[in-house]
Amino acid sequence: xxxxxxxxxHKLFDRICHWFIVAVGxxxxxxxxxxxxxxFQWLGAIAGTPQMARFVHPIAGLMMCLPLMLxxxxxxxxxxxxxxxxxxxxxxxxxxxxxEDKIPAIGHYNPGQxxxxxxxxxxxxxxxxxxxxxxxxxxxxxxxxxAIEWAILLHAICAVIMLxxxxxxxxxxxxxxxxxxxxxxxxxxxxxxxxxxxxMLKDPELKTIKREKH
Amino acid sequence: xxxxxxxxxxxxxxxxxxAQVRKKLSKxxxxxxxxxxxxxxxxxxxxxxxxxxxxxxxxxxGSYQNPADLSSECWTLMKxxxxxxxxxxxxxxxxxxxxxHCDDPACLTACSTKDAIVQHANGIVNIDSxxxxxxxxxxxxxxxxxxxxxxxxxxxxxxxxxxDRLQVGQEPSCVxxxxxxxxxxxxxxxMLFIADLRIKQLHEKGFTKAGLYNPxxxxxxxxxxxxxxxxxxxxxxxxxxxxxxxxxxxxxxxVKPLGAAGIIATVAVACLHRITVGRNxxxxxxxxxxxxxxxxxxxxxxxxx
Numbered sequence: 274x275x276x277x278x279x280x281x282x283h284k285l286f287d288r289i290c291h292w293f294i295v296a297v298g299x300x301x302x303x304x305x306x307x308x309x310x311x312x313f314q315w316l317g318a319i320a321g322t323p324q325m326a327r328f329v330h331p332i333a334g335l336m337m338c339l340p341l342m343l344x345x346x347x348x349x350x351x352x353x354x355x356x357x358x359x360x361x362x363x364x365x366x367x368x369x370x371x372x373e374d375k376i377p378a379i380g381h382y383n384p385g386q387x388x389x390x391x392x393x394x395x396x397x398x399x400x401x402x403x404x405x406x407x408x409x410x411x412x413x414x415x416x417x418x419x420a421i422e423w424a425i426l427l428h429a430i431c432a433v434i435m436l437x438x439x440x441x442x443x444x445x446x447x448x449x450x451x452x453x454x455x456x457x458x459x460x461x462x463x464x465x466x467x468x469x470x471x472x473m474l475k476d477p478e479l480k481t482i483k484r485e486k487h
Numbered sequence: 488x489x490x491x492x493x494x495x496x497x498x499x500x501x502x503x504x505x506a507q508v509r510k511k512l513s514k515x516x517x518x519x520x521x522x523x524x525x526x527x528x529x530x531x532x533x534x535x536x537x538x539x540x541x542x543x544x545x546x547x548x549g550s551y552q553n554p555a556d557l558s559s560e561c562w563t564l565m566k567x568x569x570x571x572x573x574x575x576x577x578x579x580x581x582x583x584x585x586x587x588h589c590d591d592p593a594c595l596t597a598c599s600t601k602d603a604i605v606q607h608a609n610g611i612v613n614i615d616s617x618x619x620x621x622x623x624x625x626x627x628x629x630x631x632x633x634x635x636x637x638x639x640x641x642x643x644x645x646x647x648x649x650x651d652r653l654q655v656g657q658e659p660s661c662v663x664x665x666x667x668x669x670x671x672x673x674x675x676x677x678m679l680f681i682a683d684l685r686i687k688q689l690h691e692k693g694f695t696k697a698g699l700y701n702p703x704x705x706x707x708x709x710x711x712x713x714x715x716x717x718x719x720x721x722x723x724x725x726x727x728x729x730x731x732x733x734x735x736x737x738x739x740x741x742v743k744p745l746g747a748a749g750i751i752a753t754v755a756v757a758c759l760h761r762i763t764v765g766r767n768x769x770x771x772x773x774x775x776x777x778x779x780x781x782x783x784x785x786x787x788x789x790x791x792x
Contacts, residue, residue: 308599308600308620308622309599309743309746310743310747311497311498311499311598311599311600311601312498312499312500312503312601314498314600314601323600323618323620324620324621324641326620327620327621327622369760369764370764371764371767407622407623407627409621409622409623409626409636409641410621410623410636410638410641413623413626413627418626418627418628418632419732421623421627422627422628422732422734422735423734425597425624425627425734425735425738426734426735426737426738426742429738429742429743429746430742430746433742433745433746433749433750436750437749437750437753440750440753440754440757441753441757444757444760444761447766448760448761448764448766448767449766449767450766450767450768450769451769462769462771464769464770464771464772465769468769468770469767469769
């Protein structure tokens with residue numbers, strides 16, 4: 274038994290926010306998928322009936338997009354473009370194939386994660402705006418048919434882009450061992466930081482958690 | 488008509504088509520002759536009577552047209568289009584407004600729900616309100632602005648061409664009630680023939696611009712109209728070139744297949760990557776003593792700030 278130094282990567286509030294988005298996002302995507310591909314209408318059954326899916330979708334959508342704006346505020350400083358980011362991007366093949374000696378050192382988030390986060394933010398904003406425009410029966414009647422038609426198209430495009438990035442997000446998180454645990458419990462090991470986000474260790478605000486390891 | 492007479496169904500793929508009719512059925516149509524209509528609203532009342540529709544009493548808006556617009560409780564509306572001619576004289580141009588029963592219905596294309604909008608072999612386009620989820624896509628898509636959502640149950644409603652009457656060999660109630668013979672009903676072929684004769688007659692009488700409104704942008708309609716002046720359908724409140732709009736076509740024909748391909752490709756790459764590269768595992772023994780970077784002055788037990 275020895276004491277292991279763990280590093281705080283995600284604060285409690287951010288973790289709750291993240292998993293809340295995951296939960297309502299799942300409802301939003303399954304119900305949305307039911308409208309986008311009517312052959313998969315049964316996916317909307319998680320809301321009970323197709324009519325309920327239609328009612329729940331915009332509300333779940335808002336509950337997904339609004340907390341993301343909160344995360345934007347809280348994670349903004351972590352998502353600025355840094356000097357090693359471009360070389361990291363160019364070394365994407367080495368990243369994917371785990372040729373770790375060839376990967377430039379990066380900080381709290383790697384550029385891939387930054388692109389992902391920015392995409393979530395942009396698509397969320399577009400989905401919210403277009404979603405309001407097509408929201409029956411509350412808001413749609415304020416807009417012209419032509420405007421709603423374009424909103425439906427944009428909404429679909431952004432939803433597909435977001436879903437693809439969600440898949441990438443899920444795949445990367447489960448690929449790198451310790452990521453999901455980090456998002457669940459907030460802590461990652463020192464070795465994990467050294468391997469994946471070495472510059473994070475230079476952060477003056479770095480917090481360590483002493484945990485008994487059994 | 489039976490359920491097997493459905494030839495187009497919303498929310499279904501052409502790769503897995505709805506049951507197709509094996510017997511050829513003649514397409515039917517209503518023919519409205521605006522040159523014969525005197526605006527008595529008999530058709531409007533007959534529609535509301537037969538379908539038991541009771542729209543709430545509206546307000547006077549300065550027009551003889553009442554109600555102001557089609558609604559879930561008004562499937563047929565006598566439109567009073569006020570037109571001033573060259574001599575500044577006011578003239579009414581009546582339109583028998585209701586579902587046009589398009590051959591290529593934009594509402595059906597846009598519908599998000601399986602089988603909620605269907606096209607029967609005889610050309611009638613119907614909404615199955617029980618299946619409708621109230622997304623309003625059909626309301627938005629219709630170039631004639633016909634389907635309307637009901638305020639109470641949030642489902643779309645519109646003219647059914649009195650499908651229930653047709654089933655027992657009767658004509659639509661609006662046609663039955665028409666006092667001037669402005670409304671006719673039969674096979675589309677017959678209606679086109681009658682329209683042709685009538686338009687020739689009108690041309691001979693000096694109405695040289697008279698013509699048939701049967702827009703090809705939606706593949707032709709099951710509700711055709713003879714107009715005094717076919718060059719100006721807008722003066723009758725009708726769109727000059729109705730069709731399924733570009734965003735709806737892009738959404739259904741481009742974004743859906745590309746989206747499906749993109750999603751499947753991403754999942755496939757992810758799976759391949761997992762199988763070939765495997766998990767990215769951290770060697771925890773690599774926890775050597777470079778602990779000077781760690782701030783030991785404020786060790787905390789919890790991660791709360």
